[in-house]
Amino acid sequence: MTEVNTLPSHRILIAKPGxxxxxxxxxxxxxxxxxxxxxxxxxxxRQTPEMIARTALQEDVEAVGLSLLSGAHMTLFPRVVDLMKKQGLGGVLVFGGGIIPDEDVAALKKKGVAGVFGPGTPTDAIVAFLRERLDAAPKAAKGSRAKR
Amino acid sequence: MPSAKDVRELAARVRRGDRAAAARALSIVTEERPGHEALAGAFFSDHGASHTVGLCGSPGSGKSSLVNRLVTRLRAAGETVGVLAVDPTSAFTGGAFLGDRMRFQAHSLDDGVFMRSLATRGMMGGLNATIFAAIHVLEACGFSKVLVETVGTGQDEVDVAEVVDTVVCVSAPYQGDEFQAMKAGTMEIGDVFAVNKADLPEVERAVAMLKDALSLNPLHDGGWAPRIAPVSALTGKGVAELAADIDAHRAHLASSGELESRRRRQLRRELSLVLSRRLYRDAMARVTDRHIDLLAAKKSSPQSLGGTLLAGRK
Structure with missing residues (x-):
């Protein structure tokens, strides 16, 4: 058994509601x-918001990325955010992507979706977004990112 | 750094079956966050509370899909199930795709089931260094069965035998001829051999080859003859029989006295993992550029410096 010194990295859940x-x-x-x-x-x-929130809890992730192309994002994204808050996961970063009309972005952000990334977004931009939000969290606070 | 009181409180919540507390405790012990040693120490007393079952086998043999089916069966039998699923960390980026969850979402809303994905983080042998502490957390949380799905590393993935009570080796048809089945490695550690994808036509040949190869093996510890279970994670056929074989092995462990020796083997392994982790971490923390300078100038050797550093000197 060999071992290398790898530091834990951020855990992210990618989910497809709807x-x-x-x-x-x-x-x-x-x-x-x-x-x-x-x-x-x-x-x-084909995940329900309940399944996604429960998975986020069990996996103790720092961020949840939601992908949806069907047009139901205004219903399903906020529902995931609400269910996560109810489980004490209000501190977990939620972001989204897919086919999201520009005029919905502000409303989604208001409802707790911190970033929305549509088609054509360079993946580097999403990596940079996550790094900025997650690396900034001080290590000591990491354990209490989910207030519970 | 969490206080001793924080640790006690978190441990108490886990023991009451609080899933959110278990998720948090798992993060602390598996990511070795501040306080992880105290917390892992608090959960150690739960070692042996659950029947632990390891599933190993090559990538794509269907371990995750089989775990999904097994959990359905175990739940129908009234058991509660904790699952730890390990997938590989990239040696190049440190990132990982933990994909076992995809096969498992049918159980995501069942309160009697808890699943956690883990990354190997550089540990060879199919398991994570902190696997024991993670198992103890789930034992403390009260699950009657804890399933550990190893990363599909193949022939040499034998560490799991020193971690769990019952080892299930998962294979599938078209994975090689009878000589593959004669090789050392995972073939030596299986208590139950699940031949998955039994919906494929070649399954009988795969079972026959396995039977042949195993008939040449001396009997397992305590007189257990490994069972062979053809099973289809796709259709569910054979899952009940596989679950029965796993329980038969657990009963055998108890009646033969083998359980105690396996548990002692687990304790030895856990201690050795803690020792190697601490020694490595502490010694590496003492390494400075000066040591590398000494080596570059050939004024010392890695062997000599290694001894000095291990002895706690700089």
Whole structure:
């Protein structure tokens, strides 16, 4: 058994709420985040907000990325945010992507979706967003990122 | 650094079955955050509370899908199940794709099931260095079974045998001829051999080859003859029989006295992992550029310096 000194990296959950089965975008994000040094958990397609919130709790992730192409983002994204808050996961960063009309972005941000990344976003921009938000959290506070 | 009181409180919440507390405790012990040693120490007393089952096998043999089916079966039998699923960390970026969860989401809302994905973080042998502490957290949380799914590393993935009570080796048809089944490694550690993908036509040949190879093995510790279970994670066929074989092995461990020797083997392994981790970390923390200068100038050797550093000198 050999061992190298690898520091823990940020844990991110990528989830596909709702009924659309198109997860090429989600897979690209999973791959890009993995290659950027994150530990990435992927739920697979067709998840309910309840399943996503429960998974975020069990996996104790620092961020949840939601991908949706069906148009139900205004219902499902805030529902995930609310369920997470109810479980004491209000400190977990939620971001989203997919086919999101520009005019919905401000409303989503108001409802707790911290970043929205549409088609054509360079994956580097998402990595930079996560690094900025997650690296900034002081190590001591990391253990209490979920206030519980 | 959490205080001794914080540690006690968190441990008490986990023992009451609080899932959020268990998730938090798992992060602290597996990421070795401040206070992890005190917390892992608090959970150690729960060693042996659950029946621990390890699943190993090559990538793509269907371990995750089989775990999903097994959990359904165990839940129907009234058991509660904790699952630890390990996937590889990239040696190049430190990142990881933890994909076992995808096969498992049918159970995500079941209060009797808890799953956590772990990354190997540089540990070879299919398991994470902190696996024991993670298992103890789930034992403390009250799950009757704890399943540990190792990363699919293949032939040499035998560490799991020193971590869990029952080892299930998962294979599938078309994975090689009878000579593959004769090799050392995972073939020596299985208590139960699940031949997955039994919906494929070649399954009978795979089972026969496995039977042949195992018939040449001396009997396992305590007189257990490893069982072979053809199973299909796709259709669910054979899952009940596989679950029965796993329970039969647990009963055998208890009646033969083998359980105690396995548990002692686990304790030895856990101690050795803690020792190697601490020694390595403490010694590496003393390494400075001056040591590398000494080596570059050939004024010392890694062997001589290694001895000095291990003895706690600079």
């Amino acid at each position: 009924l659309d089965g198109h997860d090429r975008g989600a897979k690209i994000i999973v791959r890009a985040l993995r290659d950027a040094g994150f530990e990435v958990i992927y739920t697979g397609i």
